[in-house]
Amino acid sequence: MIETRGLRKSFRSRAGRQHKTVDAVRGVDLDVAEGEIFGFLGPNGAGKTTTLRMLATLIAPDGGQATIAGADLLRDPAEVRRRIGYVAQGGSTWDDSTAREELVLHARMYGIGKADARRRAERALAAFQLTEYADRKCKTYSGGQRRRVEIALGIIHDPRIVFLDEPTTGLDPQSRAHMWDEIRRLRAEGMTVFITTHYLDEADALCDRIAIMDHGEVVAEGTPTGLKREISGEVLLVGLDVATTGQAAQLLDTEPYVAKLETVDGGGLRLTVDEGATAIPQVLRRLDHAGLALNSIELHRPSLDDVFLTKTGRSLRES
Amino acid sequence: MKFARDTWLVFQRQTQLLLRNPVWVFVGVFQPVMYLLLFAPLLKPALNAPTQAEAYKIFVPGLLVLLAIFGGLFQGFGLIAELRAGVIERSRVTPVSRLALLLGRSMRDVVSLLAQAVIITVLALLFELRVFIGDLLLAYLMLALIALMTSAVSYGVALKVKSEDALAPLMNTVAQPVLLLSGILLPLTFAPGWLQGVAEWNPFSWAVDGTRALFAGDLGNDKVWQGLSIIAVLAAAGVAWAARQFARSVR
Numbered sequence: 201m202i203e204t205r206g207l208r209k210s211f212r213s214r215a216g217r218q219h220k221t222v223d224a225v226r227g228v229d230l231d232v233a234e235g236e237i238f239g240f241l242g243p244n245g246a247g248k249t250t251t252l253r254m255l256a257t258l259i260a261p262d263g264g265q266a267t268i269a270g271a272d273l274l275r276d277p278a279e280v281r282r283r284i285g286y287v288a289q290g291g292s293t294w295d296d297s298t299a300r301e302e303l304v305l306h307a308r309m310y311g312i313g314k315a316d317a318r319r320r321a322e323r324a325l326a327a328f329q330l331t332e333y334a335d336r337k338c339k340t341y342s343g344g345q346r347r348r349v350e351i352a353l354g355i356i357h358d359p360r361i362v363f364l365d366e367p368t369t370g371l372d373p374q375s376r377a378h379m380w381d382e383i384r385r386l387r388a389e390g391m392t393v394f395i396t397t398h399y400l401d402e403a404d405a406l407c408d409r410i411a412i413m414d415h416g417e418v419v420a421e422g423t424p425t426g427l428k429r430e431i432s433g434e435v436l437l438v439g440l441d442v443a444t445t446g447q448a449a450q451l452l453d454t455e456p457y458v459a460k461l462e463t464v465d466g467g468g469l470r471l472t473v474d475e476g477a478t479a480i481p482q483v484l485r486r487l488d489h490a491g492l493a494l495n496s497i498e499l500h501r502p503s504l505d506d507v508f509l510t511k512t513g514r515s516l517r518e519s
Numbered sequence: 520m521k522f523a524r525d526t527w528l529v530f531q532r533q534t535q536l537l538l539r540n541p542v543w544v545f546v547g548v549f550q551p552v553m554y555l556l557l558f559a560p561l562l563k564p565a566l567n568a569p570t571q572a573e574a575y576k577i578f579v580p581g582l583l584v585l586l587a588i589f590g591g592l593f594q595g596f597g598l599i600a601e602l603r604a605g606v607i608e609r610s611r612v613t614p615v616s617r618l619a620l621l622l623g624r625s626m627r628d629v630v631s632l633l634a635q636a637v638i639i640t641v642l643a644l645l646f647e648l649r650v651f652i653g654d655l656l657l658a659y660l661m662l663a664l665i666a667l668m669t670s671a672v673s674y675g676v677a678l679k680v681k682s683e684d685a686l687a688p689l690m691n692t693v694a695q696p697v698l699l700l701s702g703i704l705l706p707l708t709f710a711p712g713w714l715q716g717v718a719e720w721n722p723f724s725w726a727v728d729g730t731r732a733l734f735a736g737d738l739g740n741d742k743v744w745q746g747l748s749i750i751a752v753l754a755a756a757g758v759a760w761a762a763r764q765f766a767r768s769v770r
Contacts, residue, residue: 256612278614286612292605296536308528309613311521353609 201361201392202232202255206264209250224250226416227264232394232409234360237387239407240396241504243516247416248396249289249365255394256286256363269360282310285354285362289369289396292350295339299330299349302338303356310357324352328382344375351382361392368402380406400504400516412508419511428502431510433459434476438483439496442467448492457482468495476501525616529623530630537627547590547631551639554582559646566705572647579643580658580730581703583636587662588697588723590632591669592690595677598624602681607765617766621674621758628670629663636662650734658733661747665726668754675761701727722749 209225225247232238240248254261255268257277265272271279293302303321304314312320325331328348338346347367354362367383368376383406386393397403403410404424412420412427420427440448445467452471453461457479460472473479476499487494508516537543559578560571568574601607610620636659640648650658673690680686698704700714701723707715718724729746737743 258608258611281612281614284612288605288608290605292609294536294601294604294606296539301535305528305532306609306613309525309610309615311524311614 201234202230202238202266202268202394204228204230204255204264204266207251207254207261207266208263209247209254209259209261223416225254225261228413228416228418230411230418230421232361232392234392235387235390236408237383237393237395237406239403239410240394240413241398241400241403241410241508241516242396242413243398246413248398248413250416251413252286252363252365252394252396256284257281258286282357283360285357285359287350287354287362287364287367289365291346292353293338293346296337298335298337299325299341299352300334302349302353306353307356312357320356324356327385328352342375344371344378347371347375347379348382351379355386355391359391361394362386364393364395366396366398368397368399376402398516404504410504412504412511414508414512420507424504427507428504429474431502431507433472433474434479434502435500436469436471436473436476436479436483437464437496437498437500438469438471438487438494439498440468440492440494444492445469447490448487448494451486451490451492452483455482455486522616522619525619526623526626528615529619530626531623533624533627534630537631547635548638551582551586551635552642555579555639555642555646570647572649575643575646575648576650576734577706577731579639579648580734581706581727583639583658583662584665584701584723584727584730585698585703586635586639587632587665588669589694590635591628591666591671592673592694594624594628594670595673595686595690596683598674598677599681599683599686602678607678611765618758618762620765621671621762624674625667625670625758629666632666633659633663648734651736654733654736654738657738657743657747658730661726661730661733661750664747664750664754665723668750668757671754671757671761675757675764678761678764697721697723700724703727706731722753725749 207225207228208223210221210223213220213222228251240251242248250259253259255266255273257273257280261274265274267273268280269283271283273280300321303324304317307317307320308314325334328351330345330348330352333341333345338349341349351364351367354364364383368379371379380402383393383395395407407424409423410421410427411418422430438448445463449461449463449469452458452469457473458471459474462470464470471479471483480497480499483497505516559575562568562574562578563571566574566577568577598607607620640655676689677686680689700718700721702710702718707718707724710718725742725746726749728742732740732742
């Protein structure tokens with residue numbers, strides 16, 4: 201659905217009298233399949249928004265190529281515009297307009313006739329649970345309501361792909377969960393959804409596949425589970441008394457599913473395993489047979505932050 | 520066809536929003552009326568005009584051109600607010616014509632200026648101004664072209680500077696000499712030779728002369744076609760330039 205090769209963009213910035221070139225995006229290759237939620241994860245300033253704006257025809261790339269929904273980005277941006285929807289990060293509604301007016305106008309900007317535009321607006325208002333507020337001015341809406349209007353604007357013309365730039369930034373937890381449901385609903389309707397986010401949990405819970413971006417480059421790409429598994433495997437923390445730790449270590453060290461075994465100071469073991477879910481019952485059985493009592497068992501799955509840390513050498517939370 | 524439809528769409532939206540804000544409608548009418556009521560009475564003695572009607576013939580066209588210039592030049596502020604709200608970016612991801620994004624807005628400015636002009640003309644009629652309808656329509660065409668140019672330029676500059684803080688001083692700096700050198704408030708016939716020489720290079724000075732000739736019923740005056748042509752060319756250039764800014768503006 202989206203295919204990019206070597207997409208590049210630099211900006212010239214001026215500090216005093218000196219011109220400096222900033223390479224915002226340095227050669228991005230992406231392959232996004234139809235009907236998936238694809239997430240672009242990275243810290244602020246990584247180049248996510250710049251890439252998105254290039255794909256949405258808002259800025260021209262300096263180099264590289266891209267095909268979006270079958271249309272060539274560089275040669276036929278007008279066709280790309282017809283096939284995609286784009287929802288910007290900072291909002292896109294006018295304070296003194298109503299949601300209905302905005303939806304009708306936006307549909308008509310895509311060349312949709314008046315009557316059809318009204319029908320679509322009505323349908324979108326219902327789908328996003330906005331009918332109640334449809335004729336109030338946008339400035340009276342809550343953050344979550346306004347964001348829903350903006351997403352509805354982005355898909356009013358039934359695009360095959362919709363780009364959502366940080367769709368949940370600034371929303372309270374409840375509106376955020378609500379927004380996730382809306383995004384999943386779009387996927388269920390067959391739309392390809394491309395989002396950017398700097399929230400780890402969002403990329404993890406919402407996206408089918410993600411690309412991790414840092415300093416203008418994609419440093420990792422895959423399913424959230426796959427990426428996490430790739431870096432380290434999962435870790436089991438087995439809580440034991442100091443007295444029994446040695447014996448337990450001897451027992452478990454030879455088990456085939458244990459990739460690595462370390463003892464923890466003050467009692468307990470730290471086991472690196474391929475898959476925690478299948479390892480837990482085996483560990484329990486083994487220790488039980490030997491009559492060793494354990495105080496706790498805890499499964500620690502690597503997070504996307506661990507992935508980011510492995511790939512970039514720093515934590516996403518710090519950058 | 521698509522272009523005309525897109526322009527109409529933008530025009531409709533902008534007009535609707537303008538009318539929704541009664542403050543602007545009120546200010547737009549109130550200001551020129553104040554000029555007419557509080558400033559114009561000084562003119563008969565100042566210009567040494569034989570009658571009040573003669574004084575109005577000189578002052579009203581100047582006032583109308585003034586409104587057209589200023590009305591247009593400050594439209595960019597509204598656009599900066601739209602930029603900030605993300606409305607422009609939202610329009611730019613649709614296939615809507617870029618020229619229509621500009622022209623729809625400028626057309627609203629032209630129409631609201633013409634509405635002001637009609638109100639002022641009607642009021643001036645009460646003060647015994649007399650002008651032929653054909654001449655008046657040509658004068659309105661001149662005003663429309665001026666407003667089209669100044670509003671387009673203002674939008675283009677707004678897209679370039681993207682901040683009110685930069686736009687305000689810039690527009691004031693442009694507007695002030697343009698105003699003083701166009702003989703709007705007082706005709707430049709009173710000016711010393713060097714000042715007249717400088718004013719020759721001000722296109723608005725030609726526009727004011729042309730409009731005054733029309734109000735005087737002097738359709739055959741060369742200033743009329745000269746003023747109209749100069750302003751028409753500049754308006755076309757201004758629109759072309761500003762439309763390009765709409766096509767490539769970033770955020």
